[in-house]
Amino acid sequence: MKSAVIVFPGSNRERDMLYALEQITGTKPQTVWHAETSLPDVDLIALPGGFSYGDYLRSGAIAARSPIIAALKAAADKGTRILGVCNGFQVLTETGILPGALMRNAGLKFVCKTVRLEIANANTDFTRAYKQGEIIDCPVSHHDGNFFIQEDGLTRLEGEGQVAVRYAEGTNPNGSLNDIAGITNAAGNVLGMMPHPENLIEDLNGGTAGRRLFESVVEAIA
Amino acid sequence: MSNAVEITPELIAEHGLKPDEYARILELTGRVPTITELGIYSAMWNEHCSYKSSKKWLRTLPTKGERVLVGPGENAGVVDIGDGDVVVFKMESHNHPSYISPVQGAATGVGGILRDVFTMGARPIAALNALRFGAPDHEKTRHIVSGVVEGVGSYGNSFGVPTVGGEVNFDPSYNGNCLVNAFAAGLAKADGIFLSEAKGVGLPIVYLGSKTGRDGIHGATMASAEFDDDSEEKRPTVQIGDPFAEKLLLEACLELMKTGAVIAIQDMGAAGLTCSAVEMGAKGNLGVELNLDMVPCREEGMTAYEMMLSESQERMLMVLDPSKQAEAEAVFEKWDLSFAVVGKTTDDLRFRVFRHGEEMANLPIKELGDEAPEYDRPSIPTPNRTPIATHDVPAPKDIGATLIDMIGSHQLSSRRWVWEQYDQLIQGNTKQGPGGDAAVVRVDGNEKKGLTFAVDVTPRYCVADPIEGGKQAVAECWRNLTATGSLPLAATDNLNFGNPEKPDIMGQLVGCIEGIGEACLALDFPIVSGNVSLYNETNGEGILPTPAIGGVGLLEDINKSMSISFKQAGEAIIVIGKTEGHLGCSTYLRDVLGRNEGTPPTVDLAAEKAHGAFVRDAIQAGRLTATHDVSDGGLLVALAKMAIAGQIGAHITPNADVPLQGWAFGEDQARYIVTLPAQAADAFLADAKAAGVPASQIGQTAQGDLKLEGSAPISLASLTQAYEGWFPTYMAAPDINE
Numbered sequence: 037m038k039s040a041v042i043v044f045p046g047s048n049r050e051r052d053m054l055y056a057l058e059q060i061t062g063t064k065p066q067t068v069w070h071a072e073t074s075l076p077d078v079d080l081i082a083l084p085g086g087f088s089y090g091d092y093l094r095s096g097a098i099a100a101r102s103p104i105i106a107a108l109k110a111a112a113d114k115g116t117r118i119l120g121v122c123n124g125f126q127v128l129t130e131t132g133i134l135p136g137a138l139m140r141n142a143g144l145k146f147v148c149k150t151v152r153l154e155i156a157n158a159n160t161d162f163t164r165a166y167k168q169g170e171i172i173d174c175p176v177s178h179h180d181g182n183f184f185i186q187e188d189g190l191t192r193l194e195g196e197g198q199v200a201v202r203y204a205e206g207t208n209p210n211g212s213l214n215d216i217a218g219i220t221n222a223a224g225n226v227l228g229m230m231p232h233p234e235n236l237i238e239d240l241n242g243g244t245a246g247r248r249l250f251e252s253v254v255e256a257i258a
Numbered sequence: 259m260s261n262a263v264e265i266t267p268e269l270i271a272e273h274g275l276k277p278d279e280y281a282r283i284l285e286l287t288g289r290v291p292t293i294t295e296l297g298i299y300s301a302m303w304n305e306h307c308s309y310k311s312s313k314k315w316l317r318t319l320p321t322k323g324e325r326v327l328v329g330p331g332e333n334a335g336v337v338d339i340g341d342g343d344v345v346v347f348k349m350e351s352h353n354h355p356s357y358i359s360p361v362q363g364a365a366t367g368v369g370g371i372l373r374d375v376f377t378m379g380a381r382p383i384a385a386l387n388a389l390r391f392g393a394p395d396h397e398k399t400r401h402i403v404s405g406v407v408e409g410v411g412s413y414g415n416s417f418g419v420p421t422v423g424g425e426v427n428f429d430p431s432y433n434g435n436c437l438v439n440a441f442a443a444g445l446a447k448a449d450g451i452f453l454s455e456a457k458g459v460g461l462p463i464v465y466l467g468s469k470t471g472r473d474g475i476h477g478a479t480m481a482s483a484e485f486d487d488d489s490e491e492k493r494p495t496v497q498i499g500d501p502f503a504e505k506l507l508l509e510a511c512l513e514l515m516k517t518g519a520v521i522a523i524q525d526m527g528a529a530g531l532t533c534s535a536v537e538m539g540a541k542g543n544l545g546v547e548l549n550l551d552m553v554p555c556r557e558e559g560m561t562a563y564e565m566m567l568s569e570s571q572e573r574m575l576m577v578l579d580p581s582k583q584a585e586a587e588a589v590f591e592k593w594d595l596s597f598a599v600v601g602k603t604t605d606d607l608r609f610r611v612f613r614h615g616e617e618m619a620n621l622p623i624k625e626l627g628d629e630a631p632e633y634d635r636p637s638i639p640t641p642n643r644t645p646i647a648t649h650d651v652p653a654p655k656d657i658g659a660t661l662i663d664m665i666g667s668h669q670l671s672s673r674r675w676v677w678e679q680y681d682q683l684i685q686g687n688t689k690q691g692p693g694g695d696a697a698v699v700r701v702d703g704n705e706k707k708g709l710t711f712a713v714d715v716t717p718r719y720c721v722a723d724p725i726e727g728g729k730q731a732v733a734e735c736w737r738n739l740t741a742t743g744s745l746p747l748a749a750t751d752n753l754n755f756g757n758p759e760k761p762d763i764m765g766q767l768v769g770c771i772e773g774i775g776e777a778c779l780a781l782d783f784p785i786v787s788g789n790v791s792l793y794n795e796t797n798g799e800g801i802l803p804t805p806a807i808g809g810v811g812l813l814e815d816i817n818k819s820m821s822i823s824f825k826q827a828g829e830a831i832i833v834i835g836k837t838e839g840h841l842g843c844s845t846y847l848r849d850v851l852g853r854n855e856g857t858p859p860t861v862d863l864a865a866e867k868a869h870g871a872f873v874r875d876a877i878q879a880g881r882l883t884a885t886h887d888v889s890d891g892g893l894l895v896a897l898a899k900m901a902i903a904g905q906i907g908a909h910i911t912p913n914a915d916v917p918l919q920g921w922a923f924g925e926d927q928a929r930y931i932v933t934l935p936a937q938a939a940d941a942f943l944a945d946a947k948a949a950g951v952p953a954s955q956i957g958q959t960a961q962g963d964l965k966l967e968g969s970a971p972i973s974l975a976s977l978t979q980a981y982e983g984w985f986p987t988y989m990a991a992p993d994i995n996e
Contacts, residue, residue: 091416
């Protein structure tokens with residue numbers, strides 16, 4: 037599987053994402069600088085975690101206005117798989133590629149801990165290697181992960197199975213609506229999520245359940 | 259401010275310069291200095307930058323070793339970890355700024371130490387911190403804890419370095435002067451280390467990074483003065499951190515270093531442009547000429563005085579190979595950072611500063627830099643205290659209830675509330691983050707090799723007996739690294755003390771350094787970098803002497819590293835080291851009985867070394883299942899922490915030869931608790947005996963509660979609740995300021 041990682045000034049988990057993709061797909065991903073205007077022909081485009089432009093404005097807001105975003109939108113429309121993790125998820129909502137918004141955590145503090153994550157829809161290109169309803173331990177690490185969307189939007193997300201992963205068993209770390217941890221777009225080719233599967237791929241990380249998210253995409257494009 | 263300002267005794271005093279120092283300035287300058295020159299002297303000769311009170315004693319520390327490539331004097335120490343890799347590390351204080359402005363003070367403390375590491379060419383891979391706050395019931399403590407933790411987290415999290423460990427303590431002596439000691443380590447190649455010594459005459463000096471503003475002017479001078487009731491008026495001397503700019507600066511610098519354009523590089527930390535330029539020139543025996551009109555400024559109309567003393571963050575100064583200028587400039591343009599040629603090296607050993615074509619300063623560079631004043635201040639050794647016998651300390655009425663109180667106290671409870679605000683996982687190499695004896699981080703790009711990190715000191719021991727306290731700080735740090743299975747390599751020291759002009763405080767400093775030196779020598783644990791923070795006093799009251807030691811260890815196989823948690827029921831629990839029940843200066847005596855008395859435990863360095871080697875060998879041979887060093891609170895507190903971490907209890911038989919309070923809460927040194935499969939216990943004890951290492955089985959792990967023979971069972975659920983409960987409850991309480 038061919039993949040690419042978009043790097044913005046202030047991205048800081050791009051190395052984690054590059055490492056995970058290379059470990060799991062066996063192919064070194066390409067790095068795409070935000071100032072570029074075209075994307076390589078790949079099967080998966082990843083937007084890594086971090087604090088793009090310092091996130092001094094709304095998280096992801098300035099990155100969503102980067103030169104590369106037009107190409108990203110075109111790729112999303114074309115059906116290319118796109119994964120945004122943490123700041124990547126925030127950028128995807130700021131571009132409008134995904135609905136909703138990520139607000140400051142309800143506790144107002146940055147939170148880095150392991151949560152329980154429920155696979156709410158195992159029927160997506162990103163979750164098909166999991167069982168429906170399966171619960172895994174997964175780390176989160178963010179300041180703005182409190183997902184919000186208007187009621188009609190929420191009804192649509194829930195009704196169409198666009199909620200891919202949810203915080204389980206009272207471990208919602210940020211006050212997110214309906215315990216939402218990650219959503220797909222309507223077409224199902226774009227996933228945004230706050231937890232970090234790229235930091236859950238080796239025994240050293242305390243578990244390998246994150247691998248299957250990437251393996252799902254490998255399977256989906258095969 | 260024009261250079262025409264008249265130099266009055268008041269102005270000299272405001273710059274923190276003593277009359278005899280000013281006399282020396284007159285002698286060196288040969289005339290009355292300009293205001294810019296006075297500012298430069300004040301920036302270079304303050305305690306923070308010149309180490310004038312401590313230098314004599316710092317020279318006595320062991321700083322060399324087979325693996326030490328760069329020792330103290332550079333931005334950070336460099337230690338060989340094999341395969342062409344090196345670890346670069348240092349610890350530094352940001353105490354005064356953090357008290358005045360907790361969020362920004364702590365944030366820029368982290369920023370400063372990260373810059374020290376990547377200035378050397380290393381990518382930061384781990385951050386730790388040692389934080390000390392006032393009494394929990396003091397009106398400012400909660401506010402400062404909240405701000406400092408936010409500041410530490412916000413900078414490291416955004417910059418992208420995992421914060422993997424540290425310590426948090428409370429004591430009334432820090433009521434008006436918190437301590438924020440930030441540690442950072444980075445990885446580099448042995449042939450890719452950059453130093454600050456300028457080389458070559460007539461080469462361009464380049465300014466890199468963020469623009470210069472009016473923040474932090476006189477920060478280092480402020481940090482070299484005592485506090486009084488009006489200290490909060492000093493807020494403008496605190497710098498503002500921008501971790502985003504620092505992340506860009508990191509990537510730009512590492513890219514720049516690959517181009518071969520860098521001849522020497524120095525970060526602008528304390529005393530900014532002045533200190534970095536003088537250090538580079540003085541070290542290289544070269545003069546430096548700066549044209550301030552070329553310095554990128556955030557604000558218009560800044561004077562030479564302001565520019566030379568600004569401590570704006572995220573800036574660097576380098577000597578450039580002129581043949582690579584275009585390449586170097588392109589890197590900084592890509593990262594949207596300033597790149598400006600602001601001066602050149604000269605052969606006249608003068609430090610000259612120009613503004614609008616006018617010479618604002620012309621000073622001898624060597625005397626400013628490495629030949630700054632040095633003092634041999636009078637010191638009085640701390641008087642000996644009277645020891646307390648174990649049987650003279652009352653036993654607790656209910657040992658279970660006492661243990662729950664202790665483990666649920668502000669001193670011994672879990673720091674989860676703190677570390678959950680830190681990104682501990684970024685970079686994907688964290689095997690063990692905060693909460694263990696030491697952090698365990700894989701060497702990036704390496705399958706098995708790991709590094710371990712720990713930060714330690716016990717100030718209540720240091721105040722009672724500086725020499726033993728200094729030794730103990732080193733020994734505990736070394737022990738914590740050992741308990742994960744690693745070989746301790748080297749250390750950095752962050753010496754926090756009160757006013758060195760007072761002989762008793764100077765006695766504490768001298769004593770602690772003596773103890774540290776002795777322990778480092780005996781344990782083959784050289785000091786490769788460090789920082790001294792003096793004048794930690796408010797209204798004449800000094801802090802407890804707090805020489806924090808940050809250590810680094812090496813694991814050849816990270817898969818074999820140990821954690822503290824009990825792994826399963828039915829395993830043997832063995833204590834390594836002698837339990838004599840020393841209760842002088844113990845947590846039990848101070849916090850349960852309210853008595854600050856007695857002598858601290860003696861540190862037997864030969865025993866430390868032997869016990870540590872035995873434990874390390876056992877871990878590397880795969881014989882153990884858990885290891886924990888015994889420190890604050892003694893054996894029973896250590897056992898409780900192992901039980902809480904694994905959610906497995908234990909059946910324990912106390913040693914009847916030692917009074918129960920001493921057995922449970924005594925703080926004898928050189929001890930570890932280990933677990934291993936029950937059937938392997940006899941062979942292990944026999945090997946310990948053969949090695950001359952005291953070891954005895956005290957019980958086994960068991961499902962359920964913590965049971966001591968002869969006492970009521972202690973509920974694991976209650977222990978856990980107490981341990982995890984204190985911090986969040988304290989921080990959630992209504993602010994007493996409101």
